[in-house]
Amino acid sequence: MGVIFKDLLDSGKFVVTAEVAPPKGTDLEQMLHHIDLLKDRVDALNVTDHQSSVMRFPSLGGCFAVKERGGEPILQMTCRDRNQIALQSDLLLAYTRGVRNVLCLTGDAMTVGDHKQAQGIFELDSVQLLRTIDLLEEGKDMGGNELSGKVSFCKGAIVTPEADPWEPQSCKFEKKVDAGAEFFQTQAIYDLDNFVKFMDYASQFPVKILAGIVLLTSARMAKYMTDNVPGIFVPPNLIDELSSTPKGGSLEKGIEIAGRMIAALKKDSICDGVHIMAINREEVVPDILAAAGL
Amino acid sequence: MKTITRQKPYEEIMQQLEFCNRVFIVGCGTCATTLQTGGLEQVLELKEKLQDSGLLITGWAVIPTACDEMTAVVAAENETAIQGANAILVMACALGVQRINMYLDQPVLPGLDTLFMGLEEHSGYYMEACAQCGQCVLGYTAGICPVTACHKGLLNGPCGGTNRGKCEVDQDRDCAFTLIYNRLKEQNRLELMKYYHPPRNAQVLPRPRVKILDPKEMEQWV
Ligand code: SF4
Ligand code: SF4
Numbered sequence A: 001m002g003v004i005f006k007d008l009l010d011s012g013k014f015v016v017t018a019e020v021a022p023p024k025g026t027d028l029e030q031m032l033h034h035i036d037l038l039k040d041r042v043d044a045l046n047v048t049d050h051q052s053s054v055m056r057f058p059s060l061g062g063c064f065a066v067k068e069r070g071g072e073p074i075l076q077m078t079c080r081d082r083n084q085i086a087l088q089s090d091l092l093l094a095y096t097r098g099v100r101n102v103l104c105l106t107g108d109a110m111t112v113g114d115h116k117q118a119q120g121i122f123e124l125d126s127v128q129l130l131r132t133i134d135l136l137e138e139g140k141d142m143g144g145n146e147l148s149g150k151v152s153f154c155k156g157a158i159v160t161p162e163a164d165p166w167e168p169q170s171c172k173f174e175k176k177v178d179a180g181a182e183f184f185q186t187q188a189i190y191d192l193d194n195f196v197k198f199m200d201y202a203s204q205f206p207v208k209i210l211a212g213i214v215l216l217t218s219a220r221m222a223k224y225m226t227d228n229v230p231g232i233f234v235p236p237n238l239i240d241e242l243s244s245t246p247k248g249g250s251l252e253k254g255i256e257i258a259g260r261m262i263a264a265l266k267k268d269s270i271c272d273g274v275h276i277m278a279i280n281r282e283e284v285v286p287d288i289l290a291a292a293g294l
Numbered sequence B: 001m002k003t004i005t006r007q008k009p010y011e012e013i014m015q016q017l018e019f020c021n022r023v024f025i026v027g028c029g030t031c032a033t034t035l036q037t038g039g040l041e042q043v044l045e046l047k048e049k050l051q052d053s054g055l056l057i058t059g060w061a062v063i064p065t066a067c068d069e070m071t072a073v074v075a076a077e078n079e080t081a082i083q084g085a086n087a088i089l090v091m092a093c094a095l096g097v098q099r100i101n102m103y104l105d106q107p108v109l110p111g112l113d114t115l116f117m118g119l120e121e122h123s124g125y126y127m128e129a130c131a132q133c134g135q136c137v138l139g140y141t142a143g144i145c146p147v148t149a150c151h152k153g154l155l156n157g158p159c160g161g162t163n164r165g166k167c168e169v170d171q172d173r174d175c176a177f178t179l180i181y182n183r184l185k186e187q188n189r190l191e192l193m194k195y196y197h198p199p200r201n202a203q204v205l206p207r208p209r210v211k212i213l214d215p216k217e218m219e220q221w222v
Helices: A005-011 A029-038 A059-068 A084-096 A126-137 A166-178 A192-202 A219-228 A236-243 A250-267 A282-291 B010-016 B040-052 B071-077 B079-083 B094-103 B176-186 B190-194 B215-219
Strands: A015-020 A044-047 A073-078 A101-105 A154-159 A183-188 A208-214 A273-277 B002-007 B022-028 B056-063 B087-091 B108-110 B112-122 B125-128 B170-174
Touching (some): A005 A015, A015 A029, A015 A208, A015 A282, A029 A059, A029 A282, A044 A059, A059 A073, A059 A084, A084 A126, A101 A126, A126 A154, A126 A166, A166 B176, A166 B190, A183 A273, A192 A208, A192 A250, A219 A236, A250 A273, A250 A282, A273 A282, B002 B125, B010 B087, B010 B108, B022 B094, B040 B087, B056 B071, B071 B094, B087 B094, B094 B108, B094 B112, B176 B190
Parallel strands (some): A015 A044, A044 A073, A073 A101, A101 A154, A154 A183, A208 A273, B022 B087, B087 B108
Antiparallel strands (some): B002 B112, B112 B125
16 A cells, blocks of 8 residues: 555545454454455555444554554544543554544444443543544644644544434534544445435535445345444345345345445545445455455 | 432342341432332331341331431431431432431441432423533533433534434434434524534532532521
């Protein structure tokens, strides 16, 4: 890779990011395998931060590994587990170790994870975290003190184009833009018409939008997500397509659908790139890219 | 406003009472009565249960409002029974427990867990309306408190977990920001949805917290 993610975003190239998840424990083998598999195939790799409030190896450690292996990491940072001091100091550490991209997230509720009695911190929210990075870039901390040596990050955030209701979500999106977010990775999208409408709105802001592509592995998963996962809508025709696939073929079909969507987004320059989330199926990301003609 | 309490599991009550054999039970005639956690009925119920477990109950009383200073009077009235006990079990909120702890020498033990300060929204429905954060933002949020109505206490808008206007942690409860948005819309104040809230000050009044009334302020009330 070798190219800085921010420069790529600014270059107008159709950007592709994917993500890897740190392990529960110290056996890093699978994560490193996924990093090696993907680091030269995508423009940057998100490392998830205790996703779904499940305690794991830290996102920061995963980012160092991406960096050491020659990839471009995007540090996912939630506000759930750290107070102001811990968040800021992790940002200082990230910067000194060559991490240049941060995705600012609120974080899932503690109660959905595997440490249900732990305190959810949420001292900052995603908007405040974006502004905190701004402050550190100016060479100040939240206490108003001078830093000896500042940071510089490409700041990202997330948005849910299918959020219901949409209006409160759009207010938050605009606050993130005002707080300095440079790129957005979206929650999974499946309905291109809806997404085009979202882009009509989002393109008025000076930010890059990477459409979230979550691999569908079965009709059941698609239905489950539509019914249960906030802000995800899989249109009936895609569910039909998956359910009419012969047994054993639905993963292939899911790869085909993901590839097809990416190709369409790229062909019509609907957005600035894609963020591929092949949760637990990271090995097939190269197949998705191939199906997309990338 | 009511202090919302819930009875401790019986095993935990027994564990606290392990060191003693004679108990005086206190209930509260205000919140714990309304909540049916420490009123007359619950005090008598627990008395039976403890007796069945082999404990001697030297007496019991339901104090009108366990957290106020009149509690001293009730303590004095029941002096003999209280003196005969080697533990006081209080079925009131933690304020009641601590009030009684000020007057008596024996160990004072909680029979209830104190959960939150509840505002009765409609009959029998109490919601936590305020977490006493010390910097009220209700003026920007259409009178709906995001600190308590949002599971994460966010200030700047909904998290990605909002689902059809409900909160990600409980499909039966509204997302605070759906409520705030709708009410601001009714009030024609939607621009407040874009207002940037800086991080809250977690040390508005560092603990331990006390408030000392000026003697002049006190005079106004007597
Ligand atoms: S913002 Fe909420 S918690 Fe803070 S004082 Fe106001 S009502 Fe209470
Ligand atoms: S869904 Fe709404 S109320 Fe629940 S945690 Fe998220 S922002 Fe807060």
